Amino acid sequence: MLSLPPHALAIATQFLTRLPLRLSSAPTPRELARSLYWYPLVGAGIGLLLLLLYLLLAEAPAPMRAGLLLLALVAITGGLHLDGVADCADAWMGGQGDRERTLALLKDPRAGAMAVIGVASLLILQACALASLDAAQAPAALLVAPLLGRAAVLLLVATTPYCRERGLGSALAEGRSPALLIAIAVIAASVAPLMAVAGASLSAGVIAVVVAALSFWRWRRSLMQRLGGFTGDGAGTLVELVQTVVLVVYALASMP
Numbered sequence: 001m002l003s004l005p006p007h008a009l010a011i012a013t014q015f016l017t018r019l020p021l022r023l024s025s026a027p028t029p030r031e032l033a034r035s036l037y038w039y040p041l042v043g044a045g046i047g048l049l050l051l052l053l054y055l056l057l058a059e060a061p062a063p064m065r066a067g068l069l070l071l072a073l074v075a076i077t078g079g080l081h082l083d084g085v086a087d088c089a090d091a092w093m094g095g096q097g098d099r100e101r102t103l104a105l106l107k108d109p110r111a112g113a114m115a116v117i118g119v120a121s122l123l124i125l126q127a128c129a130l131a132s133l134d135a136a137q138a139p140a141a142l143l144v145a146p147l148l149g150r151a152a153v154l155l156l157v158a159t160t161p162y163c164r165e166r167g168l169g170s171a172l173a174e175g176r177s178p179a180l181l182i183a184i185a186v187i188a189a190s191v192a193p194l195m196a197v198a199g200a201s202l203s204a205g206v207i208a209v210v211v212a213a214l215s216f217w218r219w220r221r222s223l224m225q226r227l228g229g230f231t232g233d234g235a236g237t238l239v240e241l242v243q244t245v246v247l248v249v250y251a252l253a254s255m256p
Helices: 008-016 029-056 062-077 080-094 099-107 113-132 138-159 168-174 178-189 191-198 202-226 232-253
Strands: 002-004 021-023
Touching: 008 021, 008 029, 029 062, 029 138, 029 178, 062 080, 062 113, 080 099, 080 113, 080 232, 113 232, 138 178, 138 191, 138 202, 138 232, 178 191, 178 202, 191 202, 202 232
Parallel strands: 002 021
Antiparallel strands: none
């Protein structure tokens, strides 16, 4: 296992992935806050790994290739954000509109029926989207989806208060520079339309950014209405939500 000093990119990579590296020392709250700026780059790195696997599986049947790509995505991230989806699914249904009950359920490590249904539904939709990508749209989709998913977290932290007194989110929110976070997120979002030069559809890239923005707005609104801010689980759910809708947009663009 590679040992790295606690620089911001290394911290972001260790947190967002299960790549074989470890930090030589525990990061400080300030270092954790700085690591947030590197989330889109880590997302792009995840996309590059997926694209490499896609090229290696170019001759495989589409359903098998999609299944292996999805398995690789879960393995690379360790299911980090899927855990947020599971917790939010249980909490939103079981919380019955009550803030304190919802927060309590978010901390409950047990998974209920809605957690299983939510994660299963999400994975099925992602698998179907991956299987539907054609050769022209696949490179853009595999690169843009994980990148935009993690760029969305920057917007969430920049525009939304953290609703707990303690937690990883509080360290990220405490050292934030909203203007810089928004600027990096906007730059990251520009990648989707630019992928038109690589053979993907320009309109698909623009639509992917618009749909991702609408998904961000809707989920942030839900977080504010229910909790008055975001939590780590809420941020993880946002990653998966944006990642999924982007894959679906590119899959629809692959239709003849």
